[in-house]
Amino acid sequence: MNSCLEAEHSPIFVNGPIIVGAGPSGLSVAACLSNRGVPSVILERTDCLASLWQKRTYDRLKLHLPKHFCELPLMKFPKNFPRYPSKQQFISYIESYAARFNIEPVFNQTVEKAEFDVVSGLWKVKTQDGVYTSKWLVVATGENAEPVVPDIPGLKNFTGPVVHTSAYKSGSEFANQKVLVVGCGNSGMEVCLDLCRYNALPHMVVRNPVHVLPRDFFGLSSFGIAMTLLKWFPLKLVDNLLLLLANSYLGNTDRLGLRRPKTGPIELKNVTGKTPVLDVGAISLIQSGQIRVTQAVKELTKKGAKFVDGQEMEFESIILATGYKSNVPDWLKEYSFFTKEGMPKTPFPNGWKGENGLYTVGFTKRGLLGTALDAVKIAEDITDQWMKSNGPLSASNICSSCIIHFHFNKS
Numbered sequence: 193m194n195s196c197l198e199a200e201h202s203p204i205f206v207n208g209p210i211i212v213g214a215g216p217s218g219l220s221v222a223a224c225l226s227n228r229g230v231p232s233v234i235l236e237r238t239d240c241l242a243s244l245w246q247k248r249t250y251d252r253l254k255l256h257l258p259k260h261f262c263e264l265p266l267m268k269f270p271k272n273f274p275r276y277p278s279k280q281q282f283i284s285y286i287e288s289y290a291a292r293f294n295i296e297p298v299f300n301q302t303v304e305k306a307e308f309d310v311v312s313g314l315w316k317v318k319t320q321d322g323v324y325t326s327k328w329l330v331v332a333t334g335e336n337a338e339p340v341v342p343d344i345p346g347l348k349n350f351t352g353p354v355v356h357t358s359a360y361k362s363g364s365e366f367a368n369q370k371v372l373v374v375g376c377g378n379s380g381m382e383v384c385l386d387l388c389r390y391n392a393l394p395h396m397v398v399r400n401p402v403h404v405l406p407r408d409f410f411g412l413s414s415f416g417i418a419m420t421l422l423k424w425f426p427l428k429l430v431d432n433l434l435l436l437l438a439n440s441y442l443g444n445t446d447r448l449g450l451r452r453p454k455t456g457p458i459e460l461k462n463v464t465g466k467t468p469v470l471d472v473g474a475i476s477l478i479q480s481g482q483i484r485v486t487q488a489v490k491e492l493t494k495k496g497a498k499f500v501d502g503q504e505m506e507f508e509s510i511i512l513a514t515g516y517k518s519n520v521p522d523w524l525k526e527y528s529f530f531t532k533e534g535m536p537k538t539p540f541p542n543g544w545k546g547e548n549g550l551y552t553v554g555f556t557k558r559g560l561l562g563t564a565l566d567a568v569k570i571a572e573d574i575t576d577q578w579m580k581s582n583g584p585l586s587a588s589n590i591c592s593s594c595i596i597h598f599h600f601n602k603s
């Protein structure tokens with residue numbers, strides 16, 4: 193049944209959870225619910241699945257954790273996929289995943305406001321087309337919902353192109369240019385690597401300490417080594433071992449202008465969400481001088497930048513590899529469960545369940561691995577409640593339990 197939703201003035205009651213976001217997290221929850229016979233509705237602001245991956249990442253991107261750490265619940269990657277699937281392979285997996293579980297999000301529905309109505313005991317979720325209501329609200333809008341565009345002094349003066357990595361596709365657009373790359377996270381490093389492939393001369397701004405690990409050590413993934421060791425050893429010991437291996441493999445990155453934070457790489461990721469760089473070649477290009485490292489920017493000028501160490505250089509373009517942020521505070525009107533930065537106040541592994549039927553998925557600071565863990569817990573919790581009020585319905589007559597015709601993820 194694919195009846196189209198018609199914009200109605202009266203609220204649209206959903207007899208199942210409303211999931212905001214059709215990224216891997218929202219799809220995982222819908223799939224786990226569908227697998228238990230519980231319908232749901234996904235509201236997605238764009239016109240596609242996994243829009244971060246489809247619309248806001250660069251061409252050469254790959255998963256940088258081995259694929260078995262990035263699988264969504266109930267469906268493995270195809271066996272013929274490489275250890276690190278490409279962006280295109282990941283997207284095809286996502287599309288197969290949605291098809292497998294009959295997930296049909298309602299696209300082009302930006303959730304502008306969601307709040308809990310204590311009188312009715314329902315969540316009221318407003319989009320540009322109407323108001324949806326449900327007993328359950330699943331926040332799946334992601335840790336990386338919006339680009340971070342820092343207010344660098346003089347940014348408006350610069351006369352060349354300024355592009356955030358969410359809009360960067362390939363170095364082909366910057367061939368042979370001298371480019372300032374602001375940010376030395378995984379995006380900054382990978383964009384510099386990409387720019388070198390097009391004979392550009394990237395200068396990467398490094399303003400604070402950063403951890404860099406080789407993505408692989410002698411054929412083994414750093415992340416895989418860490419996860420294996422963590423089964424038997426404490427986090428600080430594992431981090432110290434990772435750093436020993438990294439320094440033996442990459443050399444002392446301090447000498448390259450990349451000081452390391454005092455907290456270990458995995459601990460820093462788990463606590464702050466700051467991901468260590470998993471190097472796939474940028475370090476050797478820094479060592480060879482093809483990628484230059486600069487101090488923090490003091491201000492931008494019409495033709496370039498002044499740095500805190502007094503240096504001044506001209507650039508043809510600027511790439512802002514300055515990260516992303518959550519947008520939950522922009523639309524979710526609840527003030528006890530989320531921080532003002534839009535992350536759950538309750539740390540992992542307990543940040544998936546709030547009050548009054550509120551759930552979050554994909555805010556664990558653990559990437560797709562965390563997404564999968566959250567989705568299973570959320571689906572189990574909602575299913576228990578849903579069955580109590582709907583009874584064990586078979587898939588064939590489930591639609592009779594829905595009060596309105598709409599796209600829903602059939603079980």
Ligand SMILES: Cc1cc2nc3c(=O)[nH]c(=O)nc-3n(C[C@H](O)[C@H](O)[C@H](O)COP(=O)(O)OP(=O)(O)OC[C@H]3O[C@@H](n4cnc5c(N)ncnc54)[C@H](O)[C@@H]3O)c2cc1C
Nearest residue numbers: 213215216217237243244255256302303333334554559560
């Ligand atoms: C460049 C990059 C590479 C990454 N690589 C990896 C990796 O290799 N491994 C890994 O584990 N993680 C990686 N991540 C982390 C990434 O967050 C996860 O891979 C994954 O995308 C998280 O899925 P999600 O559904 O939680 O969030 P997203 O993928 O961000 O999806 C959120 C969805 O919600 C929608 N949305 C947002 N706001 C609204 C709204 N108000 N109304 C309606 N819809 C809305 C968005 O359009 C989007 O489709 C990477 C992140 C980035 C930015």
Ligand SMILES: NC(=O)C1=CN([C@@H]2O[C@H](COP(=O)(O)OP(=O)(O)OC[C@H]3O[C@@H](n4cnc5c(N)ncnc54)[C@H](OP(=O)(O)O)[C@@H]3O)[C@@H](O)[C@H]2O)C=CC1
Nearest residue numbers: 254255256342375376377378379380399400467513514515
């Ligand atoms: N699968 C893959 O291969 C990839 C995965 N990713 C993932 O995507 C997510 C986002 O990564 P990324 O886009 O790199 O963002 P990050 O948040 O990891 O890094 C942002 C970088 O920008 C810097 N920055 C921010 N503002 C300024 C400023 N005003 N001046 C100078 N530097 C500034 C930060 O420095 P500071 O530390 O000082 O704040 C930091 O180095 C991460 O989880 C990452 O793991 C990204 C790329 C590739």
Ligand SMILES: O=C(O)C(=O)Cc1c[nH]c2ccccc12
Nearest residue numbers: 257458461467468557558559560
């Ligand atoms: O790349 C991301 O955004 C991720 O969240 C993947 C990830 C989760 N935990 C990590 C620890 C070290 C490096 C990457 C990750």
